[in-house]
Amino acid sequence: MREKISLALKLRERINYQNLSLKSFAKLPNPLKKLLFEGKINGLIIYQKQAYPVQIKPSDEQSFLLSKSLLPNLNTNEIILLVIPQELTRYIFQGKVLEVQEDFYLIGILDPRSEPRILITKPVPAFISILPKEYIQRVFQNDGWSLLREINFANEVEFQSLSEIHIYDLILNEKLNVEEEFTKQIQRIFLTGFLKDLSRSGACVAVKGKINFDPENLVFYLRFEIHEKAKLLKFALLSLLKGFSIHGEETFLHFNHLTSLKPMAWDLIQNWLESTQSKEGFKEN
Numbered sequence: 001m002r003e004k005i006s007l008a009l010k011l012r013e014r015i016n017y018q019n020l021s022l023k024s025f026a027k028l029p030n031p032l033k034k035l036l037f038e039g040k041i042n043g044l045i046i047y048q049k050q051a052y053p054v055q056i057k058p059s060d061e062q063s064f065l066l067s068k069s070l071l072p073n074l075n076t077n078e079i080i081l082l083v084i085p086q087e088l089t090r091y092i093f094q095g096k097v098l099e100v101q102e103d104f105y106l107i108g109i110l111d112p113r114s115e116p117r118i119l120i121t122k123p124v125p126a127f128i129s130i131l132p133k134e135y136i137q138r139v140f141q142n143d144g145w146s147l148l149r150e151i152n153f154a155n156e157v158e159f160q161s162l163s164e165i166h167i168y169d170l171i172l173n174e175k176l177n178v179e180e181e182f183t184k185q186i187q188r189i190f191l192t193g194f195l196k197d198l199s200r201s202g203a204c205v206a207v208k209g210k211i212n213f214d215p216e217n218l219v220f221y222l223r224f225e226i227h228e229k230a231k232l233l234k235f236a237l238l239s240l241l242k243g244f245s246i247h248g249e250e251t252f253l254h255f256n257h258l259t260s261l262k263p264m265a266w267d268l269i270q271n272w273l274e275s276t277q278s279k280e281g282f283k284e285n
Contacts, residue, residue: 001154003262007147007171008140010258011219014240021092021112026061028091032084045071046081056082057104064095065104074105082107117199118273120226124195126205128253129186129221131238136219138181144174147238147258151265159268166234167265169221169258186221186236193253195224200266202256203239211244211251222255226273233269 025033035041037058045052045066052072057065064082074080074097082093092112099106139145148170153159171182193207203222219238226233239255246252261269 001151003149003151003259004146004172005259006143007145008143010147011136011139014256014258019090019092021094022109023093023111024061024109025058025064025093028084032086032091036084041084043082043084046083047072047074047078051083054082056084059106063098063106063108065106068101068103068105071105074100076100079110080107115199115201116270117197118270119197120195124224124226126193126195126203126222126224127189128191128193128205128207129188129223130190131182131185131219131221133218135181135185139171142174145179146172146176148172149259151262153265153268155264156268159272163230164232164234165269166236167261168234168236169238171238190220191253195226196252200263201260202242202254203237205253205255206247206250207253208250210246210249211253212246219258220255228273231272233272 022028025036028036032041036056039055039057041056043054043056045054050072052070054066054070059065076097076099078097080095080097082095084091084093094110094112095107096110097105098108150166150168150170152164152166153162159165171179173179191205191207191211193205196204196206203224205222205224218241220241221236222239223234223236225235238258240258241253242256243254244251245254260266
C-alpha cells in the first residue's frame, strides 16, 4: 500500500504555522474566545482529508454545534478536527459527534493527549538523522517532489501473514525516483537513543546527555525496529521535533510524524504489540 502526498505543501503546513492542539475553548486567548462565543469566528472542519468551512456555535467550553447543511453525513461517535486559523497560529480541537440532531451536529471536544500510546520498556534502539534547513528550502522550491509512505500490507490478512512489516517514508523527485540528496542525508546519523513510546502520530526517543538546541524548521528521519515473537516491525518516518525534556542524564525528544499513520495500520500494529507482548516489554498508556 502506497500513500503519496505533496511534500512541499505538507511541510509548509507543518512548519510555517504554529499548531496548538487544545482540549477546551477555555484555553483560547481571551479576545479570541470572546469573539468565538459572540458567533464572530469561523473555522474549518477536517473530515476524511477534506476541509469544510463552518460557522462555530459554541454550546459551552467543551462542545459546539455545526450546521448539517455545511457538512457531509456524520454518525454518532465519529471523530473530526476543528481548525481555527489566526495569522500564524492554528488552534486545533479534536471533536467527537455526540448527537445527530435535526439541523445540527453536537460535537464534544476531546483531550488531544488521549491518543493511545504504547510505552516501550524493552530496549529498542532508535537512529535519528536530520534534513537540514538548506535541504528543506530545496523541498519548498520543488513542488513536484512528493512524500511517499510505503506500507507492505493492506489488510489484516496480509499483516498477519508477513514476518517483516515495514512503514517507510521516502522523498520522490519529479520523475518519481527517490531523491538523491535525501538518500545521502538519511545515511548520516545525528543521534542514537532508545524508543520510549509510540503512537499513531508521534514517538518519543531518549538519548544520553543533556541536549539543548533550536529545532526550528528541522525535519528528522526517525528509524527503529521492534522485534517481537517472530515478527519484525521496521519504521523509517519523517518527523518534526515538537519539544524535548531533560530527565536526569537523558534528554527525551518528542516527535510528531510528518503525517500520522493510517488508523487501519496503527490498529493492527497496536493490537499486535498488545497481543504478543511479554507484558514487561510493552504496555499501553
